[in-house]
Amino acid sequence: DTGVSQDPRHKITKRGQNVTFRCDPISEHNRLYWYRQTLGQGPEFLTYFQNEAQLEKSRLLSDRFSAERPKGSFSTLEIQRTEQGDSAMYLCASSPSESNTEAFFGQGTRLTVV
Amino acid sequence: SQELEQSPQSLIVQEGKNLTINCTSSKTLYGLYWYKQKYGEGLIFLMMLQKGGEEKSHEKITAKLDEKKQQSSLHITASQPSHAGIYLCGADISWVGSNYKLTFGKGTLLTVNP
Numbered sequence: 150d151t152g153v154s155q156d157p158r159h160k161i162t163k164r165g166q167n168v169t170f171r172c173d174p175i176s177e178h179n180r181l182y183w184y185r186q187t188l189g190q191g192p193e194f195l196t197y198f199q200n201e202a203q204l205e206k207s208r209l210l211s212d213r214f215s216a217e218r219p220k221g222s223f224s225t226l227e228i229q230r231t232e233q234g235d236s237a238m239y240l241c242a243s244s245p246s247e248s249n250t251e252a253f254f255g256q257g258t259r260l261t262v263v
Numbered sequence: 264s265q266e267l268e269q270s271p272q273s274l275i276v277q278e279g280k281n282l283t284i285n286c287t288s289s290k291t292l293y294g295l296y297w298y299k300q301k302y303g304e305g306l307i308f309l310m311m312l313q314k315g316g317e318e319k320s321h322e323k324i325t326a327k328l329d330e331k332k333q334q335s336s337l338h339i340t341a342s343q344p345s346h347a348g349i350y351l352c353g354a355d356i357s358w359v360g361s362n363y364k365l366t367f368g369k370g371t372l373l374t375v376n377p
Contacts, residue, residue, distance in 0.1 A: 180363055191351050191367030205364065240305060251296060252365070254306040
């Protein structure tokens with residue numbers, strides 16, 4: 150399967166714990182995005198990488214959130230001291246560096262904070 | 264207020280019927296993307312529109328972007344149960360040509376009864 154891969158698909162954690170999600174983009178895609186989607190809403194942009202450089206972060210990304218893409222390939226999204234409000238679907242997407250191309254989304258990681 | 268308004272929020276149709284979903288913005292849409300999402304899963308790309316008046320079709324789905332590039336419609340002809348899901352419009356409304364940070368509508372939940 151050469152699509153965008155996310156791991157894990159589901160994560161249940163206790164409030165206050167740290168969690169880390171991984172995203173493997175399509176191999177030749179330079180751009181990588183993280184979005185968050187809550188029930189009944191569309192995805193909301195969190196952050197964007199061009200290769201290993203994190204070029205933009207949304208205000209939604211509080212200090213408890215950190216994302217990395219160390220070698221310009223896979224990316225990780227870490228949430229520290231999770232809160233119940235962090236419960237959501239975390240979606241990763243990738244696209245080529247050329248403009249006017251669609252982003253391909255992974256299946257998402259569903260986080261439940263109890 | 265929502266930057267991208269989708270209507271209707273939900274739709275129930277009988278198999279074989281035609282239907283239309285609308286996506287409206289108060290800002291110019293620099294790239295309009297339609298995605299489909301099954302509950303709890305990732306987004307599947309359907310179509311991308313960029314030019315005013317542009318229309319694209321794939322199988323029984325047709326998407327249009329109006330001349331002013333502020334409204335798009337998605338039309339499904341002779342609906343089938345396989346068309347059921349959440350339809351999301353996403354658009355780049357922040358910067359001409361960036362296409363990396365999409366703003367999404369809340370989605371339209373489509374149910375097709377056999």
